[in-house]
Amino acid sequence: xxxxxxxxxxxxxxxxxxxxxxxxxxxxxxxxxxxxxxxxxxxxxxxxxxxxxxxxxxxxxxxxxxxxxxxxxxxxxxxxxxxxxxxxxxxxxxxxxxxxxxxxxxxxxxxxxx
Amino acid sequence: xxxxxxxxxxxxxxxxxxxxxxxxxxxxxxxxxxxxxxxxxxxxxxxxxxxxxxxxxxxxxxxxxxxxxxxxxxxxxxxxxxxxxxxxxxxxxxxxxxxxxxxxxxxxxxxx
Numbered sequence: 001x002x003x004x005x006x007x008x009x010x011x012x013x014x015x016x017x018x019x020x021x022x023x024x025x026x027x028x029x030x031x032x033x034x035x036x037x038x039x040x041x042x043x044x045x046x047x048x049x050x051x052x053x054x055x056x057x058x059x060x061x062x063x064x065x066x067x068x069x070x071x072x073x074x075x076x077x078x079x080x081x082x083x084x085x086x087x088x089x090x091x092x093x094x095x096x097x098x099x100x101x102x103x104x105x106x107x108x109x110x111x112x113x114x
Numbered sequence: 115x116x117x118x119x120x121x122x123x124x125x126x127x128x129x130x131x132x133x134x135x136x137x138x139x140x141x142x143x144x145x146x147x148x149x150x151x152x153x154x155x156x157x158x159x160x161x162x163x164x165x166x167x168x169x170x171x172x173x174x175x176x177x178x179x180x181x182x183x184x185x186x187x188x189x190x191x192x193x194x195x196x197x198x199x200x201x202x203x204x205x206x207x208x209x210x211x212x213x214x215x216x217x218x219x220x221x222x223x224x225x226x
Contacts, residue, residue: 108155
């Protein structure tokens with residue numbers, strides 16, 4: 001069991017470009033969560049998805065950010081027209097459907113906007 | 115705003131000593147979880163305690179939960195240099211689905 005796989009590990013984008021971050025959940029996990037972490041800070045919730053459904057996107061900025069978890073393939077966090085303030089570590093976590101197991105995290109994608 | 119606040123923000127101890135970290139939260143919870151993060155890495159789930167539990171053990175870890183005070187503590191006994199990391203408490207707030215909110219973290223340094 002490979003755990004939660006995120007790629008790329010590091011991503012450099014110029015201002016105005018698009019960033020696409022991928023997350024494959026752990027086998028048997030149907031719930032995916034995205035978090036953002038700024039240096040020396042805790043994790044901020046962004047979005048919670050199940051297959052083909054966005055359950056809670058209350059932490060997502062209203063513009064430029066979108067997320068999906070299609071029936072087939074990984075979950076994608078997309079940031080359009082990136083700005084310097086988007087530079088952060090983006091972590092994906094997955095969990096099984098039933099509560100009480102905690103999350104399994106991926107190693108994160110470190111986005112740097114230059 | 116963050117649901118959980120850890121105290122202290124940073125802690126430095128000698129190897130072999132015990133380390134205690136505290137977490138306070140604001141709203142009622144379904145469960146509370148502790149995670150460890152090594153520098154530049156993802157988070158690792160350590161232990162989960164449900165709202166109807168008061169204490170839980172896992173190896174050298176001991177977690178307590180006081181729902182009346184909305185607080186939890188994580189005790190690491192006989193610390194090792196490898197325990198050096200940031201520790202986060204995370205609350206799964208009561209509601210229709212699991213949604214975990216993280217605190218600000220305690221940075222622990224264990225000096226060999």
